[in-house]
Amino acid sequence: MPFQIVRNDITKMQVDAIVNTANPMPEYGAGIDSAVYEAAGKDKLLAKRHEIGAIDRGTSVITDGYNLPAKFIIHTVGTAWKGGKAGEEDIIRKCYRSVFDLAVNNNISSLAIPLLASGSYGFPKGIALRIALSEIEAFMSESDMDVYLVVFDEKSVSLSSEFYGDIDEYINDNYVDEKNQEEYSDSFDLCLSAPILDVERSLDDVVNNLDKTFMELVFSFADAKGLTDVEVQKKANLDRKAFSKLKCGTTKNPSKSTALALAVALELDLDDTKDLLSRAGLALSPCSKQDVIVQYFIEKKAFDIYEINLALFEHGEQLLGTQV
Template structure:
């Protein structure tokens, strides 16, 4: 299953487990930790934590979820930022790995993380985000689980300012609002175009009539599924590698595999194009089979075009950008 970045209150996530950014003593703290304690029932949760007693930095322990929708709380202790030269990255990576391993041992199918250590512990948000996504991505390549990375607001999200500015400039240069499109052609030009189109369609109909039904049916385009699996074979990819790189659920991929006429959502079709590292023409070709296209009047589409032109097919980085610009995410 995929990774999804969501803006929400982590205590309200309807998942099997949520992760608490805890302190080593497992006492009720501030920020995310305090919010989780209050939502779960501070007295009950503190009593359960007291029975465990302690958790090392980079490790994880678990308790019941008590009054939360999540049945389990996984407590992990992130590192305090000391400039980056005290194994902070290794320890933060370990927080995610151990939490995911704990969730696996508890047979959890879904889990929600905060951006660990990025609050009062001072870990730079952009770097904290990259560590989180790297660790979760590594885990998902070998496991099936729905993983949420939950941020409370945009200030809690650490997207690269340099990349944001680059994408913003690209949008400014390429995004065209629909109401600003130029329809200033004169009436004669429009009439000529309509007339030409009419003659073309009339000739096309005469051409079709001259063909047998078998000939016409033979011209029907292949389905999205057929073109997708053509590209998977052409790129030398396996099914598993494809749906994992596309940040998609195995069950959805199986549905597409077993339903030749399946029409995916646009964001799903684009996720496959990114996973297969299709160029812009190939991407448009795949989208066309599902009845979609890329438009200069859609910020979502323009951002996708930016990454394809840059030959950056990291779907997690693309989703970070889409999230930063308030767009739908790929996959998931």
């Protein structure tokens, strides 16, 4: 799995390493820091921290995980929000980068990290999210590590009001829930109907692509946009091995989430997205909240799969990419 967002207690994550928002001095504070010490065994971990000493803000250190399911703990020290004019954002970005550097240098293949600076440090959620997304995405573009952004409760992530204020209104206007589906069933099954192209396409485009399979059309779009296979795989948030199976034909047709992820990676408009999906026997449906949310971002021409996955996560829907 590449990047995922999960709701969990980070001390229970079955990964190589977890990240702790640490106190700069060799003692533990409230929140995640306290929970990590309690779960790992505070006596052993505190003794190690005394051995390490103070940690500078924006830097990280690594210790054993002791009693945790994780083998390692990466301790990183951030800073409090002071209105955004004291270099706070730079410090938090350095935290993410130092965490990733330590993870790579210690051959960690799976990492669970909380949303840094969003708790007691008081960063506005929108700013904390944007820092996290941009730093994780930059790292993942060069790495095959499995990275989990771990949130503990529903209030930890709130994308709608911070990033796209009208997304909930769009969902309400376009999503057909179960109780309203019956009105469509008399004439045809809207949820399973074939895609309808929204805009006119040139006859040459249609004819030239008629005989292409799903992946042939993916690579045709990629070539037209100057994207390499690796760039498509990364932008779609797909595991390298899973993408290779699709490319080689071992997996003939992708899941709906994977197909949508590839459409986003290729930055397709709604018309071409529907065309691509149809090659795998799929269609956008107003009865799928996942589809409606992805369509919202496509119409906005907002093709950042990390932001789309945050919106899907917030609304309880399956994330894009991650698996075929």
